[in-house]
Amino acid sequence: EGTIALLPGTLASIGAYRRELAQQKNGLLMLVGVSLFGGLVGARVLLGTPQATFTRLLPFLLLFATVLFTFGKPISTRLRKAIDRAHLSGAMVNGLVLITQFFTAFYGGFFGGGIGIVMLAMLTVWGLDNINEMNAIKTLLAACINGVAVIAFVLAGTIYWPQAVVMIVGAILGGYGGAASARRINPQRLRTFVSAIAIILTAYFFVTTYL
Numbered sequence: 463e464g465t466i467a468l469l470p471g472t473l474a475s476i477g478a479y480r481r482e483l484a485q486q487k488n489g490l491l492m493l494v495g496v497s498l499f500g501g502l503v504g505a506r507v508l509l510g511t512p513q514a515t516f517t518r519l520l521p522f523l524l525l526f527a528t529v530l531f532t533f534g535k536p537i538s539t540r541l542r543k544a545i546d547r548a549h550l551s552g553a554m555v556n557g558l559v560l561i562t563q564f565f566t567a568f569y570g571g572f573f574g575g576g577i578g579i580v581m582l583a584m585l586t587v588w589g590l591d592n593i594n595e596m597n598a599i600k601t602l603l604a605a606c607i608n609g610v611a612v613i614a615f616v617l618a619g620t621i622y623w624p625q626a627v628v629m630i631v632g633a634i635l636g637g638y639g640g641a642a643s644a645r646r647i648n649p650q651r652l653r654t655f656v657s658a659i660a661i662i663l664t665a666y667f668f669v670t671t672y673l
Contacts, residue, residue: 472605482598490599492556493563494606500564501607504571505614516573521667523569527583528660534586563603570607571614577604579660593649593656 476483483490508516530537545555562584570577581600590596647655 472601472608475601476598476605479594479598479601482595483602485595490602492560493599493603496560496563497567497570497603497606498610500567501571501610502614504568504573504607505611506571507568508572509614509618511572513573518671520573521664521671524579524660524664524667527580528657528664530583531579531586531660532657534583535591538586567603567607570604571611574608574611577607579656579663582656593652 566577566580566584569580578600581603582596585596585599590599
């Protein structure tokens with residue numbers, strides 16, 4: 463139910479980020495395609511794999527993503543310098559970006575918890591620093607990943623609809639309202655808030671999973 467509940471809220475958030483997405487057309491089509499493919503593969507693997515294994519890995523994935531997002535600027539600066547020294551072509555850089563997004567989408571289709579933090583961390587390392595633009599791209603890609611995963615889950619008959627409907631209503635209200643509010647907040651304050659939430663989530667999953 464979690465994935466299907468997230469989808470309407472994510473779609474509602476896209477409406478609030480129309481302006482930011484209009485400014486980020488270059489490269490989005492490829493990212494969308496990779497997100498759809500990776501999300502589908504992840505969902506199919508989840509349908510045939512016990513979820514407990516991935517659940518035990520989740521705290522470590524969240525910790526990695528939190529560190530990336532919190533310290534993203536110095537990391538991205540060093541990464542860009544390393545790419546410049548390596549004289550990588552634009553095609554090679556784009557290929558690395560698409561491979562990274564595929565594994566992110568696979569993770570989202572397999573177990574969606576924390577996917578937003580993972581993508582924000584990835585976008586930070588890639589060099590984006592405007593939190594509203596990052597949220598816009600993250601929201602669009604998350605909609606693609608969740609959307610294709612939901613289709614796979616519905617076709618497999620794994621959705622408990624009464625519980626899912628309640629979660630969908632809450633997700634729609636929170637999705638649009640949260641995105642609209644985020645655009646009015648100072649970007650640095652919003653980044654600090656997201657980092658704090660990421661730390662809390664990481665600690666929570668470590669405690670609930672291993673203690």
